[in-house]
Amino acid sequence: MERVSVDFQVWPEAIELGQLFADQGFELSLVGGPVRDLLLHRPSHDLDFCTSARPEEFEPILHKWGSGFWDMGRKFGTLGAVRRRPDGTEIKVEVTTYRRDTYDPDSRKPDVDYGDSLEGDLSRRDFTVNAMALRVPDLVFVDPYRGANDLAKQVLRTPVDPEQSFEDDPLRMMRAVRFVAQLGFTIAPETAEAITRMTDRISIVSAERVRDELTKLMLSAHPTKGIEALVESGLADIVLPEIPALELELDEHHRHKDVFEHTLMVVDRAIALETGPDGPVPAPDLTLRLAALLHDIGKPKTRRFESGGKVSFHHHDAVGARMARTRLKALRFDHHIIDDVCDLIGMHLRFHGYVDERWTDAAVRRYAKETGPLFERLNRLTRADATTRNKRKSQIFSAAMDELEERVRQLRKQEDLDAIRPDLDGGQIMEILDLQPGPMVGKAYRHMLDYRLDMGPVDQDQAVEELKSWWAREGAED
Structure with missing residues (x-):
């Protein structure tokens, strides 16, 4: 166990709150993600604490410290408060009594018992990089599982035996691949092996929880790394089986681009085409990213080997849109996101005819009308999907798309295409x-x-x- 004094640039509000707890004889420590983010020099305005005090004991302290209060997690020993700074920003805190959890094998919801030590509380955390604490107000760094060492190595490892950790809470397996995407870390070999052995346990986790982790993964800095980890672990076979199915077998007679690798490339290219906050597709855009991830999932079902060694995927756009709707519904995504993602998948080949034959104004008008509010996203998905290595073809495609977008801009100056x-x-x-x-x-x-x-x-x-x-x-x- 590592307990050292450190010189952190810590939130003054956290130190003040720690002093209020200390004045009443209670311990308070900053824990989890905020400590990890401190070491990574990442900003955070939502602070998690654990304490030796019971909720009824520290509730008055939170009322005194903050300007707002909530207690939705009271049955788990958690209360929250918020304070607004003079510059208008808010600091939100959640404080939880030391806990030790016991799990029913058929559920990821723990039976919560109050614990009696900080170190015991840290042992129940998902990964060592989230099992570090900073006592406040005295700023003593507590790291019993060498999380700082793993943080420096950019490795995800469980504080206790990984099989026990994932047996207790299978959602931690999804969190592992999500952290790969968010932080760019790798999963320690023994932890990765445990995930692969225990993928079936994810079936007890609700679709909503899986969806939330997948959403965070897709909105992260490195979503394709997370998708690769999801597939390599075997979790994707259960939660998103359409993606590993894209790893189509190639043989010496029927060679074509691996659709899975192509999909990862399209996701990265689509992200690169997102805009700033004032642009038409502000980053990060979940709809565009999901459409890029799922745009070719109809290919395995529509693959046909043609004469001359060619491979076709006729109507994979329409088939893929139907498959995406089924999967996104199963994951309990919002119906607006489902409709938009499936419309993008269904239309992602619409532009290709323009490259071969320039459209009339009527055809351009129809394209703009039919794509409606998805026009900007669809064009970005279409551009991202054009991954040919032939420079001449790439230049022709890009020039045609530029021309189409300019023609739509000119037509919109003359008439309201969206309200035709x-x-x-x-x-x-x-x-x-x-x-x-x-x-x-x-x-x-x-x-x-x-x-x-x-x-x-x-x-x-x-x-x-x-x-x-x-x-x-x-x-x-x-």
Whole structure:
């Protein structure tokens, strides 16, 4: 066990809170992520503490220290408070009584018992880099599991036997691959081996918890590293099986790019195309990143070996969109994210025809209208997906995309593409054709919308003439 005094640049609010606890005869220590982030010189405004005091004993201290208070975690011994600084930033703290947890093998929810020591509390943490503490206000660094050493080596290791750790809480396996993505660390061999042996345990974790870890992974600094770790560990076979399925077998007769490696490249390229906070796709963008990750998951189901050694994946965009919807629903993602991600996957090949033949204004107008608010994301996904090493093809593709985006910008100056409607509304259509509400009104409306997209805005007389011409044909048939 390492207990040394250190000269940290610690939050003054943390030291003040520690003094308030000490004045009442209680221990208080900063623990977990905030200590790790201190050593990594990473900013943090949410501080976690543990204490020798019981909740009813330290609740008055938090009321005195903060301007806001919450107690949703009271049954777990956790209370929280917030303080607003003069510059408007907030410091949030959560304080938990020393704990020792016991687990039911069929559940990751622990039976919580109060502990009696800081060192005992640290033993129940997920990884050694999160099992360090800093006593406040005296700033004594406590590191019984050599987490600082692992932090310097950028290694993830459990404080206790890894199989016991993952048996107690299988979600820690997902946290391991998430930390690979967030911190760029590697998983210690014995810890990685334990994850591989115990992947089935993840099945007792709720879909919402898995989704939250996957979301944090995808929004991190190195998501592709996390995805690789997810696949290598075997966890992906259970929580996201469509991704390891992309590692298609290659043989000497039917060679093609490994779809898994291509997917990782597309994710990295899509991230590079995200914008600053004032741009159209601010980083990090979960929708774009998920679409990039899942855009080719339809390929294994649609792979066909053609003559001449070629391989085809016809309709993998539509198949992939359906598969993505099923998986994202199972993971309990928000329906808005599901719809947007699946629409992007379904449309990610839409642009390719433009490279071969320049579209008319009507086709450009349709593309902008149909992609709607996903226009900027779709173009970034399309660019990211163009991973050819042929410089000439790459330049032609990029120039065509530049041209399309400029044409859309010019058309938007002339008309509101996102709000395009027929030049005649439903009421006018019924009046002109002397129709009652019914299917033919909808059919006429759709025709007039197509006409508007093809022709651009026209005056009312021309729109009426087109409607009557269409009705002369359609009415006679019906």
